[in-house]
Amino acid sequence: MGDKGTFWLPESGSTLSPGLDSLFYFTYWISVVIFVAVTVAVIVFAIKYRRRNDSDIPPIVHENKLLETAWIVVPTILVLIVFTWGFRSFLKLHSPPANAYEIQVTAKQWLWDYTYPNGKTSTGDLVVPVDRPVRLVMTSTDVLHSFFVPAFRVKQDVVPNRYSSVWFEATGQGEYHILCTEYCGTQHSGMLGSVIVQSAEDFDAWLQSGVEDMAPAEYGALLYTQQNCNVCHSVDGTRLVGPTLLGLFGRQTTFTDGTTAVADENYIMESIVNPMAKIVEGYPPGMPTIYSSFDSDQLNALVAFIKEQQ
Numbered sequence: 001m002g003d004k005g006t007f008w009l010p011e012s013g014s015t016l017s018p019g020l021d022s023l024f025y026f027t028y029w030i031s032v033v034i035f036v037a038v039t040v041a042v043i044v045f046a047i048k049y050r051r052r053n054d055s056d057i058p059p060i061v062h063e064n065k066l067l068e069t070a071w072i073v074v075p076t077i078l079v080l081i082v083f084t085w086g087f088r089s090f091l092k093l094h095s096p097p098a099n100a101y102e103i104q105v106t107a108k109q110w111l112w113d114y115t116y117p118n119g120k121t122s123t124g125d126l127v128v129p130v131d132r133p134v135r136l137v138m139t140s141t142d143v144l145h146s147f148f149v150p151a152f153r154v155k156q157d158v159v160p161n162r163y164s165s166v167w168f169e170a171t172g173q174g175e176y177h178i179l180c181t182e183y184c185g186t187q188h189s190g191m192l193g194s195v196i197v198q199s200a201e202d203f204d205a206w207l208q209s210g211v212e213d214m215a216p217a218e219y220g221a222l223l224y225t226q227q228n229c230n231v232c233h234s235v236d237g238t239r240l241v242g243p244t245l246l247g248l249f250g251r252q253t254t255f256t257d258g259t260t261a262v263a264d265e266n267y268i269m270e271s272i273v274n275p276m277a278k279i280v281e282g283y284p285p286g287m288p289t290i291y292s293s294f295d296s297d298q299l300n301a302l303v304a305f306i307k308e309q310q
């Protein structure tokens with residue numbers, strides 16, 4: 001496969017591409033073989049067994065057990081191979097490595113905004129280091145969008161009021177297209193960008209240059225005191241009115257109705273904007289509902305801050 005892709009697939013730029021592309025070509029070649037075999041059989045049989053005169057009556061044909069078994073068993077095996085292969089790829093697509101570098105993505109009509117852990121921001125162009133897993137935590141401030149990098153074989157809906165994520169590991173330096181693939185209004189087709197993959201050194205230099213905003217986790221720390229979260233939540237393990245935020249991210253929490261959840265980005269956001277949705281067992285339903293008006297910057301910041309309390 002060349003750098004510029006093939007007739008069927010765009011260039012391949014991430015560690016996810018080879019596995020998915022092989023699966024595509026596997027199903028493609030099976031389809032080609034079956035298509036040719038069926039077409040040839042139809043033509044040959046149509047000629048060979050055509051009705052030759054008015055008194056031509058076909059003989060009675062009985063089933064051929066071997067043939068029938070074969071055309072049940074062989075396709076079943078092929079379908080199971082495709083399923084297993086596809087499911088493994090699906091799991092890989094949805095299991096970012098634990099050490100992935102995280103970048104926040106905010107989609108809005110009609111652009112992509114990126115916020116890096118140190119507060120550096122960019123619009124349109126997403127700069128990432130080569131050969132390092134990157135996880136994008138994405139949300140939208142208005143309508144549905146969808147983040148698509150064809151060369152990386154990743155595509156994920158970006159939805160208001162919740163977080164979705166994708167991860168990839170770019171394998172070569174260069175520029176790759178980002179498209180929005182969810183119709184999102186008049187300028188939808190112009191909602192474009194590039195992933196710019198750089199060497200680790202270039203990326204670090206870029207990251208340190210012209211940082212104007214506070215790091216999300218730092219802003220979160222500020223909100224934590226300004227918004228009085230600290231009155232009810234400690235970050236050192238102490239039990240106050242509410243549970244401690246220490247070790248919350250990734251922790252399994254049990255609720256008063258007996259259900260459980262592992263605290264991820266969506267759980268934390270829901271706990272803040274809709275605190276009555278799930279009440280932590282052993283605690284009163286005492287969290288104020290005033291935080292439902294937080295905007296996505298504030299929520300991203302609090303989520304980043306809480307993630308750091310490990």
Ligand SMILES: [Cu+2]
Pocket residue numbers: 107110144145146180181182183184188191
């Ligand atoms: Cu869009």
